[in-house]
Amino acid sequence: MSTEPPEFTLDIAVRAHTLTAENNTPEHKPNAPGYESWWDAWPHHILVIDTETTTDLSQRLRFGVFRTYELSAPWMLNYTLLCEGLFYADDLPDSDLETLKTYAQARREGDLEGEGGGPLTCLSHSAFLNQVFAPFLKKNGLVVGFNLPYDLSRIALGWSVARGKSDGKLVAGGFSLWFKEYTDTDGQHHPDKFAPRICIRNLNSKASFIQATRPWKRPTNYANAQPRFLDLRTLTYALTGRGHTLDSAAREFSCVHAKAHAEKHGGPLTPDYITYTRTDVLVTWELYEKLIEEYRQHPIPTPPDKAYSTASVGKGYLKAMGIHSPRLDTSHVPEPPDQVMGYAMSAYYGGRAECHIRKLPVPVIYCDFTSMYPTVCTLMGLWRFVTAESIRVEDATQDVQALLDGLTPDDLYRPETWRKLPCIVQIALDGRNRLPVRAEYTPGKRNIGLNALISTTPLWYTLPDVAASKLLTGNTPHVLRALRFTPGAPQNGLCPVSLRSAIWVNPYQDDLFKRLIEERKRLKGDAHLSPVEQARHDLALKIIANATSYGIWAELNRDDDDPDAEEQDVRVFAHLEGPYTARTKHPERPGPFYFPPIAALITGAARLMLALAQHEVEKREGTYAFMDTDSIAIVADQKRGAIEYTDHHKVRRSLPVLGHEDVHEIVAKFEALNPYDKQVIPGSILKIEATHGQLPPLLRIHPRTYSLREGETAPLKGYLAWDRARGHMVFLPKENARQEDIPMAQLWILAVAAKRYVLILETKGYAILVKNTELVLGNFLDPKRDEEWVKTFWLTAFAQARYGADTTWPGHWTETPALVRFTLNTPALLNWVEPYNRGKSTRMGLKPFNFMVHAFINPLGTHEAWKDANLVAPYTTPEKAKNIRWLDLKTGKFVHIDVWSDYGAESGDVNVKSYADQADEYLQSAEPKYIALGDKRPGDTRAIGVLAHITVRAKRINVVGKETSIREEKQAQLLGKDAWQNVYQRDDWDKVKPMLNAIPTCRIIADLGTTQSNIQRWCNGTRPKPETLETLVPYLLGKLRERSPDVSPLTDRELLDWEGLDNLVSRFCSEGRNGQSEGLTKG
Known part of the structure; x- marks a missing residue:
């Protein structure tokens, strides 16, 4: 039986580096070093708002609560409450209005926190806009809320589409809200052109750009108005890396007051409901104080209202050091810097994520690498690249081929080998390889799989990826070209920073990536810090480490929504020599630290690390269940053995199970690659996760969700588990968990596809849910209030697969629309x-x-x-x-x-x-990039058991843009789009134009009836007219067919799309004008 992987012909894709007229290669201007305090220019006047709305279709304003504050002592964060009040819809029913006014008269400003001011202000919506909101905007104040876009759109009078020409590119394609109107002679309402608008452009589920626009005619009272807006939902995410509700954020940051909970929304107004909303505003204010206090611990120049994600914090530290993106010195190679950037971007792929054993529960030891991206950055010495003024590019073809020829697995456990890896390599693709391949494994949907690749067009990969290919196949790739990156002298004027105002880092002396991980570990054992401060420091250092060691180096921001956008030319640099021109309405603009060589090397090195772990497993005749970026689940039990199973073809199969001792041996191998201070972080960088042999974190469950304890009302803490004896799901209170069973408990996994799995800790009596992914399922609302439906799904699915439990989903799931x-x-x-x-x-x-x-x-x-x-x-x-x-x-x-x-x-x-x-x-979720034994196509939804890689024969190579430009998967489902992604179609004329120089001019004149001057202009870059191209392109393709008869069956379109066309054209041109050749072949 053949062991060769099955072959499939697919379209593949590589990423591109692009330039527009506005966005040429970024100038490398130094950032101003040192701590530039944003606090000096921070608004002194704060307006906090929250609104309550109707529960019908319109979700229109019912009433709202506001507070205004003034900063009285800037450096002590002391604020004075100036006013607290209520505002209500102009058409609020009389009964509700009476309740609101009575409440306002009976209560006092600040009484919720024990202060006694004057009576609450009570204003209509119109009065609030005129007397509070509009004057506040003129003060250059700060408007604060939690999910602020929602509240601003409740109080707005109308909206239109924000346009790049009038409102600015930052918010183009978002909403332009107005808050002041005038009435014309016909009684029609129109936005006041003399009043500012607030424009909001959504970035993702946690962040939006919000800015006020200046009126098109600026009267004196608005001339200098520059109000600012702070959504605490966004700032909380930037500081924690997690999405939060107001309730969870208040608990996370230990606010004095807790968010109140209303029993019902939409009913008649009651004093309790008004107090509920007032409490929300108070909690929002307390959260603001806590977040600003925490944010000020980061001595970075980025102000809080510009911190849209954790990456903003990481970039802020680099800016505080004075670091800018390095430039490429290509004086030692033929290509200009942008071409090398294109090669590097075409070698860029995301982290390795795959399901290797599908729909078959197996025992595992779950291992992950210590801070994978900072670790590989440290091993390769990439901090020297980050701080370098320039990075030298030089040819290293012979050196890299020699390195690969002699490379052994043992070499990869030597840290000095990793210092040789910052290279990109162009290789021949003959199928005797294992490389990341971005392909349409499912029609219309691209995915990245580690597969064998055949292509007549060579591609660029990072040297870590090529080394991983040799490690997994034993075959040494044939290197066509290799470019080595070497950092030059450090940038001038860099200065130290204090991480969270506690840990000094000198960019000239310290490796930031290494220092961050060491300090995280060191601070966990610092007895001088309270547990709360330890947690704060740990979270901050984790965020900085993750932000600076990956995403910012590949940051591209796509212009998606501007209605004024017109198609524009972009110069595209990718795997081919020389750029070409494509047209798009949605150009991609690089972030301030965009630098593809660093981005590609980081993810390539992470894949090499996983390949090294895979090699160790397979060397011991073992296997693994899944991989996910920095982790691997190795199939292992107490002792070596095998698992017998029946696959979806009703064939009995067996898969090997390693013993725990084998896994400990594998873990120990990676101790040699520990780049950290051994006194601080001893041992191996491959760790066995704490989920093995230990109980998971406690889960808060509301009793009424599962009818767990009659009469209980408060949420319980414990675990969701499957009672193996009784055959149903139970809630296991923490006091009932048998601690003596846990050390011997075995971890099991059930995976159905990449990033879709559950980990279960199996004790004598229970299967306890440890960890589960929420990809896709987490988008759905819970069927019932307080129901943990995703956890219920995974636990039930595991029981069905592991124990053959004859159970169905909960009954109400069959009756409830998802x-x-x-x-x-x-x-x-x-x-x-x-x-x-x-x-x-x-x-x-x-x-x-x-x-x-x-x-x-x-x-x-x-x-x-x-x-x-x-x-x-x-x-x-x-x-x-x-x-x-x-x-x-x-x-x-x-x-x-x-x-x-x-x-x-x-x-x-x-x-x-x-x-x-x-x-x-x-x-039935498929793993589309791999194939099960006995299947005819990859991605069979019925597949059970071990999946194998395939061989991809490239049909066409597409050049594409950013892969993650969809704001929300839910929106993509709604609008029916697989992806919002640029495909940079290469112009047909660009593909065949070089042939003009290989055909005698007199022949072209005779065949087409054109002139020598026309041909000369075309060769010099003038584009032929469309009607000329209709004749000229087929003519040149005909010349190709004359010299290469085996491509004659291809239509013009098929030949233009064929991935081997560039090689064919190059060979045509190399034969010279006489056209004599030995015959070109498609292969």
């Missing part, structure tokens, strides 16, 4: 739901940032006319989904929904998928 929540955070999305707004005023219709839900059509039992329906509705809970109207975006019609059952659905209803349907489908 809903995904999304937000109307772009004008495009709001336009899609425009049918809801027909005939409604702005106030009564859907608004920017309204919450919506999406349901998924179930073709079973659904009339043919509705099978392509795309259903959305204003936010509701799954229990109420059948009782409201849904909009079909395809037809603009309103429908009601139901779920399919044995009895069918109500007549006229559209059938949608239930939670049980989604759970069933999720278990």
